[in-house]
Amino acid sequence: MKKAHSRKSVRFSPDPGAVAHVCFGPISKTFNPEHNALILSESYKGCSVLLALAPDIAVGDRLRIKVGNLAPMLAEARWVVPLDDQIQKIGFMYLQ
Numbered sequence: 001m002k003k004a005h006s007r008k009s010v011r012f013s014p015d016p017g018a019v020a021h022v023c024f025g026p027i028s029k030t031f032n033p034e035h036n037a038l039i040l041s042e043s044y045k046g047c048s049v050l051l052a053l054a055p056d057i058a059v060g061d062r063l064r065i066k067v068g069n070l071a072p073m074l075a076e077a078r079w080v081v082p083l084d085d086q087i088q089k090i091g092f093m094y095l096q
Helices: none
Strands: 019-023 035-042 046-052 062-067 073-082 087-094
Antiparallel strands (some): 019 035, 046 087
16 A cells, blocks of 8 residues: 655745746756746645756756746756657755
8 A cells, every 4th residue: 555645845836927047057046947847836845847848857966047037046856847849847855
């Protein structure tokens, strides 16, 4: 039997139309996002997004992300669900 996973942080809905800006390039001081993603949910420790037409992301990949009005921060992909060949649902954990 599969164990139920309990979340450690409360999830909340993003503001309507809120987007995340994602930078796949090398981690540097400048933030130059290559893609926008639709924010599905947010928490104090991370977020889940819907990302289209972007490079494949694997669990453990690190990148920079700017979620809504927050400053850009380092994040790690914790789970990835491909919805089709161009769209991925991704859960990120903030590392900063």
